[in-house]
Amino acid sequence: AQSVAQPEDQVNVAEGNPLTVKCTYSVSGNPYLFWYVQYPNRGLQFLLKYITGDNLVKGSYGFEAEFNKSQTSFHLKKPSALVSDSALYFCAVRVYSSASKIIFGSGTRLSIRP
Amino acid sequence: IAGITQAPTSQILAAGRRMTLRCTQDMRHNAMYWYRQDLGLGLRLIHYSNTAGTTGKGEVPDGYSVSRANTDDFPLTLASAVPSQTSVYFCASSEGPAGGPKDEQFFGPGTRLTVL
Numbered sequence: 001a002q003s004v005a006q007p008e009d010q011v012n013v014a015e016g017n018p019l020t021v022k023c024t025y026s027v028s029g030n031p032y033l034f035w036y037v038q039y040p041n042r043g044l045q046f047l048l049k050y051i052t053g054d055n056l057v058k059g060s061y062g063f064e065a066e067f068n069k070s071q072t073s074f075h076l077k078k079p080s081a082l083v084s085d086s087a088l089y090f091c092a093v094r095v096y097s098s099a100s101k102i103i104f105g106s107g108t109r110l111s112i113r114p
Numbered sequence: 115i116a117g118i119t120q121a122p123t124s125q126i127l128a129a130g131r132r133m134t135l136r137c138t139q140d141m142r143h144n145a146m147y148w149y150r151q152d153l154g155l156g157l158r159l160i161h162y163s164n165t166a167g168t169t170g171k172g173e174v175p176d177g178y179s180v181s182r183a184n185t186d187d188f189p190l191t192l193a194s195a196v197p198s199q200t201s202v203y204f205c206a207s208s209e210g211p212a213g214g215p216k217d218e219q220f221f222g223p224g225t226r227l228t229v230l
Binding site: 006009041042045090100101103105106 | 156
């Protein structure tokens with residue numbers, strides 16, 4: 001079955017340290033991957049996406065994601081975390097059955113402590 | 115300000131009642147989506163529309179219906195609400211359909227629905 005998984009419900013990082021939020025996927029065909037962020041009481045906001053090309057994708061707010069085909073992963077990273085990065089992060093993947101659709105992971109809550 | 119609006123912001127509804135959640139976008143996006151967000155389950159697609167006049171079923175369509183009479187509006191109707199439909203509902207839109215070059219989704223602020 002085509003799916004996307006975020007193995008960590010919560011990630012805690014000290015401000016200034018690097019952060020990683022993990023995502024793995026299972027799709028038929030070429031993967032087409034996204035990261036979105038949700039701040040409290042808000043809708044999701046697009047961060048970045050991978051279609052093809054460079055394995056390192058740069059996005060909004062200094063975030064980047066690394067596509068790894070052999071590990072079927074698309075981890076979100078940032079070199080130096082800010083307290084304002086604290087939010088809920090969703091990985092998403094395009095799947096194709098009768099039509100193309102985007103499915104979302106269960107989300108990872110990122111908490112950055114001062 | 116361009117974007118997506120949803121109404122109401124929140125609603126408490128008795129089981130068995132009919133309810134329509136409204137969604138309007140002013141970005142002239144072709145595709146629109148309805149999701150529900152439940153703790154531990156992330157976002158699940160209910161219905162979508164790739165262009166005005168067409169709709170499709172998502173992962174969890176049962177108990178919900180949609181219509182897309184024009185580009186801007188995409189209402190979601192619960193014909194007879196049940197407690198399991200208690201959730202936060204998000205409407206989203208994208209310039210193109212999922213899988214195309216312009217499929218980044220823009221989300222509304224959400225509607226918190228409680229069915230008692």
